[in-house]
Amino acid sequence: xxxxxxxxxLLLVCFFTQQTxxxxxxxxxxxxxxxxxxxxxxxxxxxxxxxxxxxNGNPSLGVLPLDPLHFEKIAINQGTxxxxxxxxxxxxxxxxxxxxxxxxxxxxxxxxxxLDVSVPAKLIFDGEYTIDGKVMVLPVKGTGHCxxxxxxxxxxxxxxxxxxxxxxxxxxxxxxxDLDFQTDKVxxxxxxxxxxxxxxxxxxxxxxxxxxxxxxxxxKPAIIQAxxxxxxxxxxxxxxRVPANEITPP
Numbered sequence: 001x002x003x004x005x006x007x008x009x010l011l012l013v014c015f016f017t018q019q020t021x022x023x024x025x026x027x028x029x030x031x032x033x034x035x036x037x038x039x040x041x042x043x044x045x046x047x048x049x050x051x052x053x054x055x056n057g058n059p060s061l062g063v064l065p066l067d068p069l070h071f072e073k074i075a076i077n078q079g080t081x082x083x084x085x086x087x088x089x090x091x092x093x094x095x096x097x098x099x100x101x102x103x104x105x106x107x108x109x110x111x112x113x114x115l116d117v118s119v120p121a122k123l124i125f126d127g128e129y130t131i132d133g134k135v136m137v138l139p140v141k142g143t144g145h146c147x148x149x150x151x152x153x154x155x156x157x158x159x160x161x162x163x164x165x166x167x168x169x170x171x172x173x174x175x176x177x178d179l180d181f182q183t184d185k186v187x188x189x190x191x192x193x194x195x196x197x198x199x200x201x202x203x204x205x206x207x208x209x210x211x212x213x214x215x216x217x218x219x220k221p222a223i224i225q226a227x228x229x230x231x232x233x234x235x236x237x238x239x240x241r242v243p244a245n246e247i248t249p250p
Contacts, residue, residue, distance in 0.1 A: 023060060023241040026053065034248045040105045047115075048102040054234075055098035062237035068093035069230060071127075076222045078133070083218040085133030085140065092127035096153075103154075110161050110172065110248065119153040123183075129190060136211060140204050144192030152184040155227075163244060172239040172247065177232040179224055186212045 025031065029050055032042035057065035064070070071092040078085050099121040107114040125148040132141050160176040188208050193201035208215055239247075 025242055025246055026058075029053065031247065031249055033250070034110070040108060043108050044102045044105050047105075048100070051100050052098060061241055063234050066234070067098035068095045068126075069097050070094075071226055071230070074222050074226050076219060078218045081218060082214050083133075083135050085131055085135065085218070087133075087219070088130045089125075089146065090128045090130075092125055095124040095126070096121045097123070110163075110244075113157075113159040113161060115157045117155050117157060119150075123150040123153045124148070125150075131190065131193075135204075135208055135215060138204060138207050140190075140193065140208070142190055142193035142195070142201070144190065146191070147189040149187045150183040150185075153181060154183070155179045155181040166240075170244040171242075172244050174232050174235045174239065177228045177235070179228055181220070181224070183216070186216050188212065188215070 030042070030046040032039050032046055036042055051066065054061075054063050055065065055067040057063050071094070072090065074089045074092060076085065076087045078087075096119050099119055101118050101120060103116040103118055105113070105115050125146070127146060128144070129146040130143045134140060157177070157179045159174055159178075162173050162175050163170050164173050165171070189205060190201070190208075193204050
């Protein structure tokens, strides 16, 4: 079972966002008309620029900082398979999101969307961990600091969007967000494995990094859930404040 916990501040933002009056997009943001024959090209630049602009967050739009992207807790309980572990990541910060690139948009009609994105810089995950279980035949146990890097992170994002009415105005809302991802290489560093036994700890870290593909396949569902929950919340915070005709003017 995979559990995902987003920190309380985000829940409060989501609640209070719904109570606010209509807002406007920043003047520097590009908007794309629905009838633009080149709307996919327009949206590619507009979405990428908006994500870069939101790297430090935007309180007026109800958006928390994207870089670092903070997760209070991501918990994984993987009981079967070659990687059988209980892993809890806490106070996890993810750096590199601000370099995100929209490589292509194959569909975006404000009902269904499909995008290919990438992170040219390394994605860096930094936080605290607790782990217990085994990787292949090797037992692994410990609590401490962890540092994880992912090279050439690429993702395929799909979304469903609907239009809702609130206070006499039309607003967009993301009803579904999903993604799949690939990465060229992942490196793990778990400090203080086996109560600080450096010999055993180094051996396990080396073994995990030699088998990183198997490990990441087991972590993948939790990573996907964490990212989709965060970005869906971010998108809906923004959409709930800015009327649809401000985002896609006639």
